[in-house]
Amino acid sequence: xxxxxxxLLGLAAFGGWAAITVQDLPAYAVARxxxxxxxxxxxxxxxPLPRLEPRVEAExxxxxxxxxxxxxxxxxxxTARLVxxxxxxxxxxxxxxxxxxxxxxxxxxxxxxGAAPPPAPVAAARxxxxxxxxxxxxxxxxxxxxxxxxxxxGPELTGRTWPAEYLTRFLKDPSIGPQYGNGFRMPNLxxxxxxxxxxxxxxxxxxxxxx
Numbered sequence: 001x002x003x004x005x006x007x008l009l010g011l012a013a014f015g016g017w018a019a020i021t022v023q024d025l026p027a028y029a030v031a032r033x034x035x036x037x038x039x040x041x042x043x044x045x046x047x048p049l050p051r052l053e054p055r056v057e058a059e060x061x062x063x064x065x066x067x068x069x070x071x072x073x074x075x076x077x078x079t080a081r082l083v084x085x086x087x088x089x090x091x092x093x094x095x096x097x098x099x100x101x102x103x104x105x106x107x108x109x110x111x112x113x114g115a116a117p118p119p120a121p122v123a124a125a126r127x128x129x130x131x132x133x134x135x136x137x138x139x140x141x142x143x144x145x146x147x148x149x150x151x152x153x154g155p156e157l158t159g160r161t162w163p164a165e166y167l168t169r170f171l172k173d174p175s176i177g178p179q180y181g182n183g184f185r186m187p188n189l190x191x192x193x194x195x196x197x198x199x200x201x202x203x204x205x206x207x208x209x210x211x
Contacts (some may be wrong), residue, residue: 001021004050007050015092015151016098016099016101017043017044017099017101017138017150017151018041018042018043018044018045018049018096018099018101019041019042019044019045019099019101019135019138020040020041020094020096020102020103020135020138021039021040021042021133021134021135021138021189022037022038022094022103022105022133022134023037023039023040023077023107024038024039024131024161025105025129025133026108027109027117027118027120027121027126028108028109028111028117028118029082029084029090029108029109029110029111030110030111030113030131031084031085031086031087031110031111031112031113032083032084032085033081033083033113033115034081034082035081035082035083035084036079036080036081037056037069037079037081037082037092037094038077038078038079039051039054039069039077039078039079039192040076040077040078040095041076041078041096041097041098041101042076042135042187042207043052043098043154043186043192045135045138045139045153045184045186045187046187048074048075048076048077048153049076049096050071050075050076051070051071051099052078052096052097052098053069053097054069054078054094054095054096054097055067055068055069055095055097056069056079056080056082056092056093056094056095056138057081057093057095057125058082058090058091058092058108058138059090059091060084060086060088060089060091060110061088063085065083065084065085065103066081067080067081067082069086069094079203080094080163084108084110086110087110087111087112087115087149088109088110089107089108089109089110090107090108090109090110091104091105091107092104092105092106092108093105095171101138102134103132103133103137104132104134105129105133106129106132107135108131122201122206122207122208122209123197123198123201123206124198124201124202124205124208125202125208125209126139126198126201126202126205127198127199127200127201127202127203128144128145128202128208130195130198130199130202131145131148131202131203132145132148133161133188134159134189134191134195134199136148136199137149137150138150138151139151139152139153139154139184139186140152140154140155140156141156141157141158141159142156142157142158143158143159144158148208153184154184157203159205159206160203161203161205162203162204164180164200164204167196167199167200167203168196168197168200168202171189171191171196171199171200172185172191172196174188175188
């Protein structure tokens with residue numbers, strides 16, 4: 001059951017929210033072969049939360065599966081291993097185990113063993129998937145992303161563009177950016193260069209489909 005936006009906003013007022021950041025978002029998975037999802041859970045997007053019991057649920061065409069995530073060495077980091085039973089597009093939801101904070105990733109393509117991998121998405125489409133998976137969806141409203149802006153502690157990003165050079169520096173080191181009026185500053189998500197480039201393509205409005 002999806003938690004209502006009103007309830008989440010009410011919890012946010014009392015500090016009851018966390019952001020979920022997937023470490024390495026898979027481009028696709030193979031049916032009946034384990035796929036691992038490693039993620040951080042940070043209260044207010046900043047403070048890693050230990051001793052949680054996150055769970056991950058996946059669904060495709062009425063078929064469901066779930067896994068309990070286990071602590072994975074670093075404080076606030078957890079890993080779940082899923083086995084997805086068939087090819088198709090799977091919807092995966094990560095429940096953080098902290099209050100009602102959760103995130104539903106964009107659909108993950110699953111192929112049959114031995115099938116050709118799906119074509120790599122264009123940069124902006126990959127960036128949109130990362131916008132959700134890296135937790136940006138929790139703190140920022142972007143009207144092209146359903147369910148974004150859960151707590152909206154950061155500025156709305158719809159229709160805004162920035163020089164790519166600045167965005168590259170900022171996403172690699174958010175400390176160079178502003179502190180917002182609510183005292184919130186974007187955390188460093190340890191983004192890889194390819195992730196930064198994809199996020200920039202999405203944020204700056206590049207086409208999200210091949211022509």
